[in-house]
Amino acid sequence: xxxxxxxLSLVIAQIxxxxxxxxxxxxxxxxxxxxxxxxxxxSLNSMCTELSIPLAxxxxxxxxxELLNKWNEMGTDEPDLSLFRxxxxxxxxxxxxxxxxxxxxxxxxxxxxxxxxGLIQVPLKVKDIPELKEFFVELGLTTGQLGIDDSTxxxxxxxxxxxxxxxxxxxxxxxxxxxxxxxRQGSPTALRAELWALILNISSQPEDILYYxxxxxxxxxxxxxxxxxxxxxxxxxxxxxxxYFVFEDYLYQVLLCFSRDTxxxxxxxxxxxxxxxxxxxxxxxxxxxxVFYPPNGVIPFHGFSMYVAPLCFLYHEPSKLYxxxxxxxxxxxxxxxxxxxxxxxxxxxxxxxxxxxxxxLPQLFYHLREIGAQPLRIxxxxxxxxxxxxxxxxxxxxxxxxxxxxxSLEILAVLAAAVFAFRAVNLMEVTSLAAAEAVLADLSTLxxxxxxxxxxxxxxx
Amino acid sequence: xxxxxKWVTDIEKSVLINNFEKRGxxxxxxxxxxxxxxxxxxTIRNVFSVETGYRLSDDQIVNHFPNHYELTRKDxxxxxxxxxxxxxxxxGSPLAEKxxxxxYLYLDFVxxxxxxxxxxxxxxxxxxxxxxxxxxxxxxGKAQGKGIFLINKLSQIKKWSRDSxxxxxxxxxxxxxxxxxxxxxxxxxxxGRKFDLRLYVLVSTYRPLRCxxxxxxxxxxxxxxxxxxxxxxxxxxxxxxxxAIQKHGEDYNHIHGGKxxxxxxxxxxxxxxxxxxTSKLFDEIHWIIxxxxxxxxxxxxxxxTSSTANDRILKYNLINxxxxxxxxxxxxxxxxxxxxxxxxVLGNYEILYDEExxxxxxxxxxxxSRQGQSLGPKGGRSRDSGRTVLTTWx
Numbered sequence: 001x002x003x004x005x006x007x008l009s010l011v012i013a014q015i016x017x018x019x020x021x022x023x024x025x026x027x028x029x030x031x032x033x034x035x036x037x038x039x040x041x042x043s044l045n046s047m048c049t050e051l052s053i054p055l056a057x058x059x060x061x062x063x064x065x066e067l068l069n070k071w072n073e074m075g076t077d078e079p080d081l082s083l084f085r086x087x088x089x090x091x092x093x094x095x096x097x098x099x100x101x102x103x104x105x106x107x108x109x110x111x112x113x114x115x116x117x118g119l120i121q122v123p124l125k126v127k128d129i130p131e132l133k134e135f136f137v138e139l140g141l142t143t144g145q146l147g148i149d150d151s152t153x154x155x156x157x158x159x160x161x162x163x164x165x166x167x168x169x170x171x172x173x174x175x176x177x178x179x180x181x182x183x184r185q186g187s188p189t190a191l192r193a194e195l196w197a198l199i200l201n202i203s204s205q206p207e208d209i210l211y212y213x214x215x216x217x218x219x220x221x222x223x224x225x226x227x228x229x230x231x232x233x234x235x236x237x238x239x240x241x242x243x244y245f246v247f248e249d250y251l252y253q254v255l256l257c258f259s260r261d262t263x264x265x266x267x268x269x270x271x272x273x274x275x276x277x278x279x280x281x282x283x284x285x286x287x288x289x290x291v292f293y294p295p296n297g298v299i300p301f302h303g304f305s306m307y308v309a310p311l312c313f314l315y316h317e318p319s320k321l322y323x324x325x326x327x328x329x330x331x332x333x334x335x336x337x338x339x340x341x342x343x344x345x346x347x348x349x350x351x352x353x354x355x356x357x358x359x360x361l362p363q364l365f366y367h368l369r370e371i372g373a374q375p376l377r378i379x380x381x382x383x384x385x386x387x388x389x390x391x392x393x394x395x396x397x398x399x400x401x402x403x404x405x406x407x408s409l410e411i412l413a414v415l416a417a418a419v420f421a422f423r424a425v426n427l428m429e430v431t432s433l434a435a436a437e438a439v440l441a442d443l444s445t446l447x448x449x450x451x452x453x454x455x456x457x458x459x460x461x
Numbered sequence: 462x463x464x465x466x467k468w469v470t471d472i473e474k475s476v477l478i479n480n481f482e483k484r485g486x487x488x489x490x491x492x493x494x495x496x497x498x499x500x501x502x503x504t505i506r507n508v509f510s511v512e513t514g515y516r517l518s519d520d521q522i523v524n525h526f527p528n529h530y531e532l533t534r535k536d537x538x539x540x541x542x543x544x545x546x547x548x549x550x551x552x553g554s555p556l557a558e559k560x561x562x563x564x565y566l567y568l569d570f571v572x573x574x575x576x577x578x579x580x581x582x583x584x585x586x587x588x589x590x591x592x593x594x595x596x597x598x599x600x601x602g603k604a605q606g607k608g609i610f611l612i613n614k615l616s617q618i619k620k621w622s623r624d625s626x627x628x629x630x631x632x633x634x635x636x637x638x639x640x641x642x643x644x645x646x647x648x649x650x651x652x653g654r655k656f657d658l659r660l661y662v663l664v665s666t667y668r669p670l671r672c673x674x675x676x677x678x679x680x681x682x683x684x685x686x687x688x689x690x691x692x693x694x695x696x697x698x699x700x701x702x703x704x705a706i707q708k709h710g711e712d713y714n715h716i717h718g719g720k721x722x723x724x725x726x727x728x729x730x731x732x733x734x735x736x737x738x739t740s741k742l743f744d745e746i747h748w749i750i751x752x753x754x755x756x757x758x759x760x761x762x763x764x765x766t767s768s769t770a771n772d773r774i775l776k777y778n779l780i781n782x783x784x785x786x787x788x789x790x791x792x793x794x795x796x797x798x799x800x801x802x803x804x805x806v807l808g809n810y811e812i813l814y815d816e817e818x819x820x821x822x823x824x825x826x827x828x829x830s831r832q833g834q835s836l837g838p839k840g841g842r843s844r845d846s847g848r849t850v851l852t853t854w855x
């Protein structure tokens with residue numbers, strides 16, 4: 001009962017949010033998204049015809065048996081994937097965002113926006129640092145943080161021990177709201193899996209496990225074109241990652257099932273995008289013969305598997321891992337690759353990032369612009385992936401703690417800006433985009449919480 | 462004492478040479494007056510063999526203890542640990558306490574092991590007690606996974622039987638000796654794969670025992686999913702984690718080489734199993750290392766071949782930190798110098814065990830509570846203090 005209520009209130013909240021943006025943005029979104037959607041579908045369809053592979057087919061029994069046997073080690077399969085290409089990569093998506101324009105934009109609307117020199121040209125409202133300080137008040141200098149106050153130099157009695165104790169209490173009482181508040185200061189590693197499940201309202205009931213098994217059966221019985229795309233993506237990204245390569249097989253088990261999960265379609269109710277549709281052969285345009293393709297309506301792009309990979313550090317039971325990922329996707333991750341005016345949507349995040357940089361690090365911003373290294377071109381991929389694959393795993397998990405705690409992705413934009421601030425001295429010396437990329441190529445040694453804290457609370461504004 | 466440290470090595474590896482050169486040390490030949498000699502295992506054998514009677518002078522350091530093979534040769538390692546346990550028992554040390562089944566409470570860290578062909582009959586007796594068990598055969602003198610195989614039938618090791626007339630096996634030569642251990646077929650798996658730990662331990666003095674563990678150890682994963690099924694006993698890629706073996710598997714990935722840092726492992730275990738269990742695991746690993754060192758003065762030659770770019774960086778930094786501890790301030794060694802190095806010098810090493818500290822105040826409480834009473838000196842050489850030793854634990 002509680003689950004349904006919270007879902008319903010979430011949907012309503014999202015609708016209200018969308019309406020707040022006024023019909024202006026809705027129109028804009030439909031237009032921009034529409035042509036992007038068409039492009040994606042075109043790409044998918046042409047891959048189909050070029051390779052003479054159907055979008056979907058039923059597997060012969062022999063093949064089904066084989067796949068079932070190999071279910072736990074699909075990573076050892078080596079089909080020829082050379083002819084498959086990712087449908088799109090983040091940089092393609094960035095180009096679309098850069099070309100977004102609001103046809104009804106009046107020059108008088110936002111004075112400050114006229115002087116915006118970034119790539120995003122849509123005047124959405126984003127927070128400034130004073131507003132961010134208020135929003136992220138628990139990250140302030142006087143509040144204890146995991147990721148800062150649990151380092152080896154700090155005696156655990158000062159913060160860590162008490163924080164762990166409170167976390168245990170929150171879990172014992174199964175208080176989801178309290179957990180969300182608590183996790184703003186970070187989660188102890190031993191409690192994180194349970195806390196995230198509590199916040200996301202995931203409890204592994206028999207029906208959930210059954211549902212996962214049904215999805216698995218679906219995978220065994222039918223082969224989808226997107227499966228090859230998933231396969232390729234995992235091989236290209238997670239399999240080559242220092243931390244996540246171990247979990248390659250889990251990624252297939254999650255993502256293949258995910259693409260067949262029609263319940264994911266539900267999130268499109270509050271997502272301004274609409275799932276790509278395919279029509280039964282010969283019935284193009286006839287709505288009653290339309291099917292969503294893939295069944296969950298989400299076409300994976302290059303790097304998609306990195307949304308799942310960090311979760312493998314927390315959950316090793318496939319159906320639980322699946323549930324957690326699905327919930328993370330429909331609450332957060334989908335916003336990172338669909339066009340909307342939502343404050344956690346990728347467009348807003350990009351604008352927030354650029355505005356922070358231009359307002360508080362103007363010298364750096366202008367310098368980079370001058371040398372043809374628009375900062376967003378570098379930080380975009382970090383934000384689209386929620387920094388997965390760029391940060392060390394323990395740091396990434398601390399960051400995602402705060403995404404859950406604040407129910408917002410804005411922290412991604414703030415972190416991106418903080419990274420630029422941190423490397424400002426080196427960046428001021430570069431003279432090309434390539435050199436700037438090189439300075440920012442390796443984020444694996446960064447400690448996110450100190451960076452965020454300094455940027456928000458200790459920089460003179 | 463203003464002179465520069467003079468070094469020699471017979472191992473041409475950049476991770477070593479770059480470290481010597483960046484300190485401004487002077488390269489010399491082995492016939493000249495040298496201070497620091499990074500020796501290959503063969504050279505050590507020659508230098509310290511009884512026949513040559515070579516003695517190091519007070520300002521000379523080498524990178525191995527003379528009797529390094531006491532721990533790296535599998536048969537000697539097992540013998541040493543068994544002997545150590547018996548000695549402790551005789552002394553009435555609480556460390557040697559056993560439970561009601563006769564199992565050591567604190568020193569049970571080697572699986573049931575026999576020497577072949579010497580203990581063949583004892584082995585057969587044990588094997589017959591649980592005939593469905595699997596055993597692992599390892600040649601005593603080899604490394605990198607060479608010559609290792611699994612058996613589950615006596616017929617598979619017939620040639621090691623002492624009575625065997627068909628044996629073409631030469632029983633005299635110790636080079637052909639094997640150890641056979643009970644195979645642990647329910648290892649901890651991550652992502653369904655088996656892995657082992659590669660930890661770097663530096664022993665700077667043996668008496669008093671002072672050893673350091675490099676914080677950046679790593680795990681090596683098998684490329685293939687683990688299965689205890691008997692049909693896969695022959696599949697080395699399932700059971701052996703050595704990089705040398707895994708490198709030839711079809712799925713071997715050259716970018717990451719199937720490795721995780723130990724801190725990754727810790728994060729994963731804490732996240733999935735909880736903090737207490739994980740801390741206990743690491744405490745016990747440290748305990749095993751310290752006890753093994755106490756059992757014997759040991760030494761081995763870690764692989765200095767780097768398999769990936771990250772690996773090269775790791776090994777360069779490892780040697781760098783090692784030299785900072787072993788040859789402090791880049792000064793010419795003096796074997797009388799015997800103080801603990803200051804904390805700043807440790808780099809990525811942390812103190813694993815410092816006997817002097819342990820016997821004083823403020824020691825590592827965990828080890829003290831296990832130790833009870835301090836262990837007296839075992840016979841043998843005291844010349845070893847001041848020399849550095851690099852050890853790996855397999």
